[in-house]
Amino acid sequence: MAADCGGLRRRRPLVEAAHRDGRLRGLYPYLSHGMLRLSTELGRQGAREIQICPVTGGSYRVEDTASGGGVRNAVTLAEAIDSAADLLQNTARPGREE
Template sequence: MATENEGPRRKSSDLLNSDLYPDLIESGGLVSAILHASRANGIELGPVRPGSESKDSHFVSAVTDSDRGPMRISLGVEERWFSISIESNTHTWASGGTQDIASAIKVLETWQKGVSLQQLNTLFPFMHYDDLAQARELGDPVATQWRQILAEGDPFFSQTLLHTIHSNDRLRTLFPFLSHGTLRLARDHSDRTAGEIWITPLRTGEHQVESTTPGEPEKVIERADQVIDAVIELLDRP
């Protein structure tokens, strides 16, 4: 019996559209349906768990793992759709979807076997990836990310300063993000714990330079040509 805090136990039919997902209702939700369809197709995915900590998550989302990160399936609401996201700890490798649960499971199995992005797309044309994911797979996403940022720019960040930062041999090796006018330079594109340096233009025309590493002071730089020196100073801190 459910406790007072848990509330009444819900059934798959309470959350799933019977016209779209009769098979999932019969199985008891998405997680159970994936396990059932895997066995029926002779596929061994390993443990499959709900996609979130919500008590009803197992009805509508599921996650299993690969050597390159988690793989998620979630359900469409307005049409029968198994949305697939193949991820890592820092980014998405590929995404797509299908109306057929068996095809979705075969995508996960195929990725677990170690295929490349190109091979995955060839086998399952509904799975898509971008240039940055391809560059990550090849081991050098930094140059691709810089190329995209330099081409797209940001209305709140000086394009001249952006090119100046990129022209510095050392700063060009950092992985860049542009978000709401702030240029974020990641020390290691594969490790979020390695920290970032942020460059933010201020309304006064100055620039604030700061590190996400605890204990390191932020600086307000008066001239744009001093920004690079301030960033390198933060990089050189032990």
């Protein structure tokens, strides 16, 4: 059996679910520190991110790094994706026209 490089096999469903959701497709995804980070700007440190982090027990923590963006807890992957999209829509994105 091949090695699971940094838990990539465990994170694959998360990455695939985010990719399938059209509301999140305009973001730039990357995996870091065990979570999926969806950045609003490619290559800019400190850019707004929606972060989806699997937590013990199979649930997820979803966080918006924008000032006052919020943190949500989700029981399922589908709920985490919906929360991420909701956070994205409910807080204006810096540097982009609404």
